[in-house]
Amino acid sequence: MTTRGTALVFIAALSCVALSVNLHAQGDAAQQIKELQQQSRDAQMKNDASWAQQHLADGFVAGNSWGDWETKDEFIKDLENKTNKWKSGSISEVQVATFGSNTAVSHYTFTYDAELRGTHRARTVICSDTWINDSGTWKTAATHCSMVKGK
Amino acid sequence: MKRMWMWCLVGLLSLGSAALSQDNSATSGTEKAVAALEQQWLQSQKTNNPDLVAGLLADKFVNTARDGKVTGKAESLAAAKATKYEAVAYDNLKVTAFGHAAIATGVFKAKGTDSLGKPLDTHERFTDTWVKMPNGQWQCIASHQSSIEM
Numbered sequence: 001m002t003t004r005g006t007a008l009v010f011i012a013a014l015s016c017v018a019l020s021v022n023l024h025a026q027g028d029a030a031q032q033i034k035e036l037q038q039q040s041r042d043a044q045m046k047n048d049a050s051w052a053q054q055h056l057a058d059g060f061v062a063g064n065s066w067g068d069w070e071t072k073d074e075f076i077k078d079l080e081n082k083t084n085k086w087k088s089g090s091i092s093e094v095q096v097a098t099f100g101s102n103t104a105v106s107h108y109t110f111t112y113d114a115e116l117r118g119t120h121r122a123r124t125v126i127c128s129d130t131w132i133n134d135s136g137t138w139k140t141a142a143t144h145c146s147m148v149k150g151k
Numbered sequence: 152m153k154r155m156w157m158w159c160l161v162g163l164l165s166l167g168s169a170a171l172s173q174d175n176s177a178t179s180g181t182e183k184a185v186a187a188l189e190q191q192w193l194q195s196q197k198t199n200n201p202d203l204v205a206g207l208l209a210d211k212f213v214n215t216a217r218d219g220k221v222t223g224k225a226e227s228l229a230a231a232k233a234t235k236y237e238a239v240a241y242d243n244l245k246v247t248a249f250g251h252a253a254i255a256t257g258v259f260k261a262k263g264t265d266s267l268g269k270p271l272d273t274h275e276r277f278t279d280t281w282v283k284m285p286n287g288q289w290q291c292i293a294s295h296q297s298s299i300e301m
Contacts, residue, residue, distance in 0.1 A: 059247040061256055063278050067299035069256065097211050097292070099282045103252040105293045107213060107221065126219045128295040130280045132249045141247075142254045144278035146297035148219035 029138075030096040033104050033131050036138055037094055040129075041110065045086045049079040056140050057132055063144035065125045078117075087113040102133040110145065124148045181248035185281050188289055189244055189255050196239045196261065201231040209282070209290040217275050217296045233266035251283040259296070274299050 036055065043051035052075060060072040070078065078084060089112035098104045106129045113122040125145040132141045188207055195203035205228055212224040222230065242258035256278050265271040280293040 057249060059249065059254075061247070061254060061278070063256065063276050063295070063297055065297055067276055067297055069276065097213070099209070099211070099292055100251065100285070102250060103280075103282050103292075105213070105280055107215065107293075126215055126221065128213070128215050128278070128280075128293050130252065130254060130278075130293065132252050134249075141249050141252065142256075142278050142280065144215075144276075144295035144297065146215060146217050146219055146295065 029098050029104060033096045033106055033138060034094050037106050041089060041091050045089050047079050049076045052076050052079055057134060060140060061142050065145045065147040085115045104131040178248045181253055182246040184289055185246045185253045185255055193239060193241055196236045199235055201228050207291055209292045212291060213293050215295040217298045230266040236261055236263040238262045253281040255279040
């Protein structure tokens with residue numbers, strides 16, 4: 001093999017390694033976000049505001065299935081509101097799409113039964129969450145849910 | 152010696168302030184750029200011309216409609232082509248930048264005929280997620296709508 005040939009094989013091998021590392025990193029990010037998604041709902045069920053403090057980005061916005069917006073502060077205030085009670089809640093069909101190394105969107109279904117701001121809501125919603133990598137920590141920049149069925 | 156330290160401090164503060172100002176201006180630039188793209192999207196609906204929005208949607212774009220229906224780019228564009236709008240408007244369009252991503256939220260009001268030929272009279276909130284692609288172009292990667300309970 002000529003020197004040129006060896007160089008080409010070397011470059012091709014390096015490209016393969018880089019591509020493989022990149023795909024692995026994206027796979028890791030998707031798995032990490034799936035786990036964070038579950039933690040996020042677990043925290044919500046327990047009215048755990050500390051998780052939200054750490055994992056909601058500044059500028060976070062939530063759009064709920066009955067058409068209200070909430071800022072990060074309002075969302076946390078709601079979590080701290082002891083009159084909001086979660087009887088049950090589970091997420092399923094979590095899918096994550098990554099865009100580069102710093103942005104991802106997760107789609108999932110959330111079925112819950114809760115007393116929220118004095119209203120009983122038992123429904124299944126479909127949600128889209130936007131995640132951003134803030135200096136190595138994945139944070140939610142936005143969440144938006146719409147009702148599939150229920151009341 | 153004291154004077155030298157003072158000049159160093161002034162220099163550092165100036166550098167920090169310049170960096171902060173550049174950061175703020177980049178954020179404001181992102182917000183303006185994405186708001187303009189949202190207006191282009193509205194224009195495509197006003198003129199019933201989906202070609203205006205096709206390039207704004209990423210290949211992996213996902214739309215979640217207010218009834219929970221999830222569609223990809225091709226299906227969303229086909230639905231846009233089949234929908235005939237008579238009137239459309241945004242209320243309270245707001246864009247927040249997060250580095251190479253941005254979130255646009257607002258209220259969308261529309262009247263017309265939907266893709267199935269049924270009368271359309273919608274009042275919904277939306278969240279659009281935009282990402283700056285490696286080629287420098289901003290594209291929408293996800294859009295989610297929910298009905299406003301009246």
